[in-house]
Amino acid sequence: MIRKKNLIVGQSGGPTAVINASLYGVVEEALNRWETFGTVYGMVNGIEGFLNEKLMDMGRIDEETLSLVRNTPGSFLGSCRYKLPEDLTDPVYDKLFSLFHKYQIGYFVYIGGNDSMDTVSKLSRCAKKMESDICFVGIPKTVDNDLVMTDHTPGFGSAAKYVASTVREIGVDASVYDNKKSVTIVEIMGRHAGWLTGAGALARQFEGDNPVLIYLPETAFSIEKFLDDVKNGLEKKSNLVVCISEGIHTEDGTFVCELNSAVGEDTFGHKMLAGAGKYLENVVRDRLGVKVRSVELNVSQRCSGALLSGTDQREAIGAGAYGVMQAAQKPAEEVTGSMVAFERLEQEEYAITYVLRDVNEICNKEKIIPAEWITPSGTDVTEEFIRYAQPLIEGDVELKKKNGLPVFARRDA
Amino acid sequence: MIRKKNLIVGQSGGPTAVINASLYGVVEEALNRWETFGTVYGMVNGIEGFLNEKLMDMGRIDEETLSLVRNTPGSFLGSCRYKLPEDLTDPVYDKLFSLFHKYQIGYFVYIGGNDSMDTVSKLSRCAKKMESDICFVGIPKTVDNDLVMTDHTPGFGSAAKYVASTVREIGVDASVYDNKKSVTIVEIMGRHAGWLTGAGALARQFEGDNPVLIYLPETAFSIEKFLDDVKNGLEKKSNLVVCISEGIHTEDGTFVCELNSAVGEDTFGHKMLAGAGKYLENVVRDRLGVKVRSVELNVSQRCSGALLSGTDQREAIGAGAYGVMQAAQKPAEEVTGSMVAFERLEQEEYAITYVLRDVNEICNKEKIIPAEWITPSGTDVTEEFIRYAQPLIEGDVELKKKNGLPVFARRDA
Numbered sequence: 014m015i016r017k018k019n020l021i022v023g024q025s026g027g028p029t030a031v032i033n034a035s036l037y038g039v040v041e042e043a044l045n046r047w048e049t050f051g052t053v054y055g056m057v058n059g060i061e062g063f064l065n066e067k068l069m070d071m072g073r074i075d076e077e078t079l080s081l082v083r084n085t086p087g088s089f090l091g092s093c094r095y096k097l098p099e100d101l102t103d104p105v106y107d108k109l110f111s112l113f114h115k116y117q118i119g120y121f122v123y124i125g126g127n128d129s130m131d132t133v134s135k136l137s138r139c140a141k142k143m144e145s146d147i148c149f150v151g152i153p154k155t156v157d158n159d160l161v162m163t164d165h166t167p168g169f170g171s172a173a174k175y176v177a178s179t180v181r182e183i184g185v186d187a188s189v190y191d192n193k194k195s196v197t198i199v200e201i202m203g204r205h206a207g208w209l210t211g212a213g214a215l216a217r218q219f220e221g222d223n224p225v226l227i228y229l230p231e232t233a234f235s236i237e238k239f240l241d242d243v244k245n246g247l248e249k250k251s252n253l254v255v256c257i258s259e260g261i262h263t264e265d266g267t268f269v270c271e272l273n274s275a276v277g278e279d280t281f282g283h284k285m286l287a288g289a290g291k292y293l294e295n296v297v298r299d300r301l302g303v304k305v306r307s308v309e310l311n312v313s314q315r316c317s318g319a320l321l322s323g324t325d326q327r328e329a330i331g332a333g334a335y336g337v338m339q340a341a342q343k344p345a346e347e348v349t350g351s352m353v354a355f356e357r358l359e360q361e362e363y364a365i366t367y368v369l370r371d372v373n374e375i376c377n378k379e380k381i382i383p384a385e386w387i388t389p390s391g392t393d394v395t396e397e398f399i400r401y402a403q404p405l406i407e408g409d410v411e412l413k414k415k416n417g418l419p420v421f422a423r424r425d426a
Numbered sequence: 427m428i429r430k431k432n433l434i435v436g437q438s439g440g441p442t443a444v445i446n447a448s449l450y451g452v453v454e455e456a457l458n459r460w461e462t463f464g465t466v467y468g469m470v471n472g473i474e475g476f477l478n479e480k481l482m483d484m485g486r487i488d489e490e491t492l493s494l495v496r497n498t499p500g501s502f503l504g505s506c507r508y509k510l511p512e513d514l515t516d517p518v519y520d521k522l523f524s525l526f527h528k529y530q531i532g533y534f535v536y537i538g539g540n541d542s543m544d545t546v547s548k549l550s551r552c553a554k555k556m557e558s559d560i561c562f563v564g565i566p567k568t569v570d571n572d573l574v575m576t577d578h579t580p581g582f583g584s585a586a587k588y589v590a591s592t593v594r595e596i597g598v599d600a601s602v603y604d605n606k607k608s609v610t611i612v613e614i615m616g617r618h619a620g621w622l623t624g625a626g627a628l629a630r631q632f633e634g635d636n637p638v639l640i641y642l643p644e645t646a647f648s649i650e651k652f653l654d655d656v657k658n659g660l661e662k663k664s665n666l667v668v669c670i671s672e673g674i675h676t677e678d679g680t681f682v683c684e685l686n687s688a689v690g691e692d693t694f695g696h697k698m699l700a701g702a703g704k705y706l707e708n709v710v711r712d713r714l715g716v717k718v719r720s721v722e723l724n725v726s727q728r729c730s731g732a733l734l735s736g737t738d739q740r741e742a743i744g745a746g747a748y749g750v751m752q753a754a755q756k757p758a759e760e761v762t763g764s765m766v767a768f769e770r771l772e773q774e775e776y777a778i779t780y781v782l783r784d785v786n787e788i789c790n791k792e793k794i795i796p797a798e799w800i801t802p803s804g805t806d807v808t809e810e811f812i813r814y815a816q817p818l819i820e821g822d823v824e825l826k827k828k829n830g831l832p833v834f835a836r837r838d839a
Contacts, residue, residue, distance in 0.1 A: 028602045058605045087598035091605065178732055178831050185500035185834055186729040189441045192471045192504065218834065311721045316599040319591055319732055322830065406830040417735065417819040418591050421598055421631065 018119020029168030038333025137350035170325025200290030323408020431532020442581030451746025550763035583738030586625035613703030736821020
């Protein structure tokens with residue numbers, strides 16, 4: 014009798030509203046395929062927790078909790094920001110593979126963004142070197158939608174829906190004193206890619222509706238042009254809503270928020286940004302003398318359960334399940350080192366198929382908005398962008414409520 | 427034949443998620459009582475717009491738009507922050523009453539907060555002096571819940587639901603790196619009254635859940651005690667969420683945000699606050715050296731259609747309808763100068779009755795959280811507060827959706 018190999022799943026990087034939907038997809042599919050998989054482990058706090066042998070048996074989670082996991086934002090298993098060394102001869106790899114051996118791991122599924130795909134890439138390359146047959150699979154997630162070789166990423170749709178819905182509400186809020194001129198600057202997540210900021214365009218209910226101006230990191234930002242745009246905008250509409258990406262920067266690459274104050278760096282060397290909206294608020298007040306406020310959308314963009322996109326959640330579950338299915342059905346060497354990706358079908362009605370892509374061609378790259386999806390003025394996205402993003406925010410998810418609020422799953426419950 | 431008098435309704439002050447529900451209640455009730463009321467006018471941009479004769483005929487709004495108004499956040503009619511002069515012999519009153527005469531106004535309904543009740547008070551006193559029989563009625567609204575002589579105010583329940591739901595999600599987001607200590611400071615609206623900040627307590631799903639610390643403007647704030655509280659909190663829980671009111675202040679009355687930078691004033695002489703969260707974020711980082719971030723909940727608190735409380739919306743509609751009903755059924759002198767208020771029934775199951783209260787005893791006062799509803803530590807609300815606030819966030823509202831987003835009514839549609 015061949016002993017069944019175990020599967021381990023982890024989550025890494027920043028949370029999204031549907032990273033747990035992917036976890037649910039992985040776990041449900043793996044538990045249903047009990048003929049293939051032995052124990053289904055969850056690593057607590059990603060690869061960093063695994064190194065400390067923080068594991069849990071996902072088969073022991075009760076039915077009700079597992080069904081809540083599907084709708085719970087954030088990372089049920091806990092996350093980490095742990096970067097594996099570039100040098101594949103580093104002793105940490107020996108430690109990891111001896112732990113894989115100890116727990117009889119045959120399948121390693123990692124749900125995350127760019128940096129997590131880097132982990133999948135390194136582990137699968139290291140496995141090849143070590144002649145290990147462990148199958149390493151990546152499941153994408155990122156609100157930033159910046160992974161290459163996939164039509165879009167799970168997490169983006171719900172975040173885009175939150176952004177669009179909130180910008181629409183801010184537009185309503187801004188227009189109540191419509192006999193007075195005002196500017197509202199909404200700062201939206203996105204370091205280098207403007208996908209989420211562009212989704213602000215979905216807020217419009219009619220021609221000329223807010224947001225009137227949208228500034229993306231794909232286009233160089235000029236303070237003087239911005240002030241001209243705002244002045245012109247105020248001639249046509251008394252209450253302007255302006256969407257800006259946190260990562261907007263001047264021609265020489267200086268982030269607008271850096272014009273304000275010092276910034277830090279996170280463990281991956283990313284600049285920690287904050288304050289572009291606040292900075293521009295002060296510029297507008299000083300230079301145009303008009304009523305102005307800034308709103309930073311902040312963490313709710315990536316963790317709002319109240320505004321889940323049904324499409325996004327369905328695809329996130331599907332991505333997790335598809336990864337496990339491929340691992341179960343195909344030889345390890347055909348699946349290891351891949352990420353589950355989405356291909357959009359070329360047809361009128363929106364639909365995708367799931368495919369596997371080489372994770373080495375994905376990690377450490379960034380997909381930005383194509384130049385032709387940004388208007389020549391650099392202050393809006395085109396109809397093509399709208400057609401691309403619109404289907405991703407469709408559909409609602411009914412949440413289980415108690416005392417008027419959504420109930421979320423807890424790992425330690 | 428006695429010519430029917432017309433009714434005019436206006437909205438004033440900051441928006442809420444249900445100020446339009448009250449407008450809907452007023453308009454529906456008044457249109458249905460066509461035997462009593464002539465034309466039902468809306469004043470565009472409140473009393474300020476009325477002075478410029480900006481009126482609209484509410485009877486001409488199509489059925490579909492009116493039904494959307496019920497679920498649309500913000501002020502459908504537009505708002506103003508116009509303070510009537512204290513001196514009732516000011517010529518603006520003559521102008522107003524001649525306009526009332528011109529448009530045959532017999533009933534004046536004003537939906538708003540403290541400052542709007544001040545307008546109702548002044549107009550009704552002025553009418554008495556002028557021996558006018560126009561009936562002036564106030565319908566309360568304020569997310570701050572700070573009006574006296576009413577159990578609570580329409581607008582608070584939906585804002586409290588937004589706060590509780592968002593704080594719960596922020597707690598989930600904060601806990602994903604649960605192997606690292608972190609502090610998240612959430613800044614919530616409320617100048618002098620901590621009702622909305624206290625509603626953060628409703629976010630808890632279990633004993634010891636976040637938010638672990640809640641700081642209200644009702645209690646003097648000490649930076650040193652705050653740092654001790656945070657230090658102690660981090661010993662029990664690795665990811666602390668702390669709710670603070672924008673209006674927290676030190677013993678001598680200095681707002682914490684004033685420790686940071688200069689603040690402005692609005693037209694009613696209120697201090698414009700911002701930045702207490704940001705200030706404390708920097709204090710925690712400098713003094714405790716722990717990972718910390720601050721989140722300002724901002725305008726979404728008062729304009730989130732996605733998180734309407736069913737109870738709040740039902741009562742907001744009821745408040746508007748009740749005001750009109752009383753005006754229709756009772757002699758003007760019994761109704762004028764009143765505000766519709768809520769009385770909570772003393773019974774197990776939550777229920778209210780509508781009553782009229784003297785607006786002169788309401789305006790320019792503020793209801794704060796009773797001292798006995800705040801824990802002796804000054805860092806939490808008691809079970810009584812929870813029992814008070816819990817029913818107000820119950821129930822959901824199904825919004826009409828198009829392209830994945832709620833559809834809102836437009837005045838100029």
